[in-house]
Amino acid sequence: MTERLLERYRMLLAQLLFEREAAGGDLPEEEESRFVAALDDVLRQLGPSVQAEIDRIDREVTQVPLQVAEDPHFVDLAVAEGTSVLPRKAA
Amino acid sequence: MFITAQHVVSPVSKLEGINTFLFVHDGQAWEHVSVPDIPDQNPGVLRAQSISVMPPGNRVRSYLDIVAPDEVRWDDVRVGLAEFVGRCSSGPLPWAGESRNGYLRIGMERALSSAWQRELAILYRAAQVLWMAHGR
Numbered sequence: 001m002t003e004r005l006l007e008r009y010r011m012l013l014a015q016l017l018f019e020r021e022a023a024g025g026d027l028p029e030e031e032e033s034r035f036v037a038a039l040d041d042v043l044r045q046l047g048p049s050v051q052a053e054i055d056r057i058d059r060e061v062t063q064v065p066l067q068v069a070e071d072p073h074f075v076d077l078a079v080a081e082g083t084s085v086l087p088r089k090a091a
Numbered sequence: 092m093f094i095t096a097q098h099v100v101s102p103v104s105k106l107e108g109i110n111t112f113l114f115v116h117d118g119q120a121w122e123h124v125s126v127p128d129i130p131d132q133n134p135g136v137l138r139a140q141s142i143s144v145m146p147p148g149n150r151v152r153s154y155l156d157i158v159a160p161d162e163v164r165w166d167d168v169r170v171g172l173a174e175f176v177g178r179c180s181s182g183p184l185p186w187a188g189e190s191r192n193g194y195l196r197i198g199m200e201r202a203l204s205s206a207w208q209r210e211l212a213i214l215y216r217a218a219q220v221l222w223m224a225h226g227r
Contacts, residue, residue: 007181010177010180010181011174011177011178011180012177013177014176014177014180015173015174015176015177017208018172018173018176018177018208018211018212019169019173021208021209021211021212022169022172022173022211022212022215022216024216061180065201065204065205065207066180066183066184066199066204066207067182067183067184067204068183068184068185068199068200068201068204069183069184069185070184070185070198071200071201072151072152072153072154072185072198072199072200074097074150074151074154075147075148075149075150075151076097076099076110076146076147076148076149076151077146077147078145078146078147079112079137079140079146080137081137081138081139081140082136082137083136083137084114084133084134084135084136084137085134085137086095086130086131086134087095087097087110087112087140087146088095088097088151088154091150
């Protein structure tokens with residue numbers, strides 16, 4: 001149960017941070033409040049005993065670079081309107 | 092609908108920018124297409140593009156592929172992408188998988204991963220701009 005809630009917390013936080021960036025830095029208050037309420041709900045269910053885990057998740061989501069298993073290895077293509085080709089190919 | 096935003100860099104000029112492409116699937120019923128196959132095998136017909144760095148031959152530093160029904164509401168794309176990011180972000184890039192209304196793929200160079208949310212947001216906004224101008 002705790003692991004599931006911690007994962008939910010991490011997912012919500014990652015979603016919120018992406019939504020903020022996608023909105024240019026600030027979400028509408030209603031959207032921000034919705035995320036805050038959802039995060040608060042998870043924290044209430046978790047309780048204070050997992051604060052260290054919460055802090056770890058906060059650091060990982062906000063500060064740790066995302067792992068990349070494989071760099072893209074593509075070069076782009078010129079595609080004419082009306083045609084049907086993915087505009088990149090393996091380098 | 093298949094829309095892809097690619098952060099590219101010219102090997103000659105070193106100029107960087109975002110190129111975005113919008114493909115549509117007129118006449119193809121959504122329930123009859125193989126959604127994961129769309130980008131590589133059935134991208135659709137290119138309806139519009141926005142080019143910052145002239146192809147071909149530029150290195151692709153990051154990409155965001157969005158597959159959804161032609162008539163999708165953009166708000167649903169945004170929510171689906173945010174949920175996808177939340178779900179995938181505990182694992183390494185590249186990511187590929189279903190979203191609430193289609194299919195998504197995201198890839199990025201390691202050099203960009205320290206600011207991955209900003210990079211992804213830039214790709215997303217480029218896709219959004221093209222969709223708003225030329226989508227249904």
